[in-house]
Amino acid sequence: MVDPIKTSLCALVVGALALPATAQDTPTLTVYTYDAFAADWGPGPQLKAGFEEQCGCTLDIVATDSSIGSLRRAQLEGDSTKADIILGLDTATIGEGMATGLFAEHGLDLPDLDIPLDWSDPVFVPFDYGYFAFVYDAQELSTPPSSFEELIALPDDFKIVIQDPRASTPGLGLVLWIKALYGDDALSVWEGLAPHILTVTNGWSESYDLFLAGEADMVLSYTTSPAYHVVAEGEDRYRAAKFDAGHYTQIEVAGILASSPHQDLAQQFLAYLVSPAAQAAIPETNWMYPVTEPEGGLDEGFDAMIDPDPALLLDADTVTANTRAWIDEAFSALR
Numbered sequence: 001m002v003d004p005i006k007t008s009l010c011a012l013v014v015g016a017l018a019l020p021a022t023a024q025d026t027p028t029l030t031v032y033t034y035d036a037f038a039a040d041w042g043p044g045p046q047l048k049a050g051f052e053e054q055c056g057c058t059l060d061i062v063a064t065d066s067s068i069g070s071l072r073r074a075q076l077e078g079d080s081t082k083a084d085i086i087l088g089l090d091t092a093t094i095g096e097g098m099a100t101g102l103f104a105e106h107g108l109d110l111p112d113l114d115i116p117l118d119w120s121d122p123v124f125v126p127f128d129y130g131y132f133a134f135v136y137d138a139q140e141l142s143t144p145p146s147s148f149e150e151l152i153a154l155p156d157d158f159k160i161v162i163q164d165p166r167a168s169t170p171g172l173g174l175v176l177w178i179k180a181l182y183g184d185d186a187l188s189v190w191e192g193l194a195p196h197i198l199t200v201t202n203g204w205s206e207s208y209d210l211f212l213a214g215e216a217d218m219v220l221s222y223t224t225s226p227a228y229h230v231v232a233e234g235e236d237r238y239r240a241a242k243f244d245a246g247h248y249t250q251i252e253v254a255g256i257l258a259s260s261p262h263q264d265l266a267q268q269f270l271a272y273l274v275s276p277a278a279q280a281a282i283p284e285t286n287w288m289y290p291v292t293e294p295e296g297g298l299d300e301g302f303d304a305m306i307d308p309d310p311a312l313l314l315d316a317d318t319v320t321a322n323t324r325a326w327i328d329e330a331f332s333a334l335r
Contacts, residue, residue, distance in 0.1 A: 032085070065202055070088060085266055097124070104123070110125065125273065128282045137237055164200050168203050190330050279291065
């Protein structure tokens with residue numbers, strides 16, 4: 001005769017033993033990225049929900065103060081890092097990323113990407129792009145500068161906020177923008193800008209908040225930043241100043257760490273990241289251009305953004321070889 005009490009106890013024991021195994025069977029993929037990407041209003045939450053629906057995993061998006069900060073954290077942690085993917089490096093910092101030896105080839109056959117250059121990098125996968133610009137409030141500034149020379153010529157009480165090029169990709173983008181336009185004369189441009197710089201923040205979010213609070217007349221950001229105010233707020237007072245000589249290009253990328261125990265899952269995430277479904281989350285959360293046609297297309301608010309032509313971009317090897325010297329040059333003028 002079967003003892004019902006013993007049967008119930010056995011069932012409970014078997015069920016209890018099965019619980020840890022089930023939890024262990026659900027892998028966690030960890031992505032290190034910058035704070036704005038991981039924020040509640042950034043792409044992170046939407047991408048997490050979308051990827052978890054199809055991966056049978058948990059996607060853990062870990063915020064740092066900047067994309068360069070994500071790389072630095074992974075470097076410090078070494079092989080013990082929990083990160084599987086670093087997301088948010090760009091065309092100016094992938095050389096530095098490669099030099100760390102932390103990354104593995106993604107092994108993906110990428111679709112045709114709508115970005116400003118041919119992409120064949122075997123390690124990093126682009127997920128959005130944009131162009132650096134100074135954003136201003138048209139209700140406060142009727143005639144914005146159309147060049148660095150015009151900006152420099154403004155009274156010293158005209159203030160801008162920029163980001164630290166050692167920690168922030170927009171901050172580094174400004175260094176490269178000035179170098180691309182002025183070459184050996186870049187130092188004199190930095191000396192001219194120095195009286196106008198209210199402060200140098202560690203990351204983009206802090207500087208943009210200062211600008212919105214009225215602490216500065218312009219902030220280093222992107223040509224697409226005003227799209228947020230147009231689409232999300234119905235407000236067109238914030239605009240990007242069009243510089244006639246051109247705007248520097250940024251292409252943001254993600255890469256898989258060689259130390260990741262979840263290589264296949266990481267590949268799945270990068271493939272998802274460039275899919276139309278995932279790309280639909282990028283324009284109206286990260287406020288950058290998508291690299292593939294997103295589901296539903298782009299909001300017409302993006303049509304009002306300035307044309308960055310000519311789009312500037314320095315050779316990646318040249319950038320990697322000279323970044324430290326160019327940053328030192330900029331800071332020598334700002335001290």
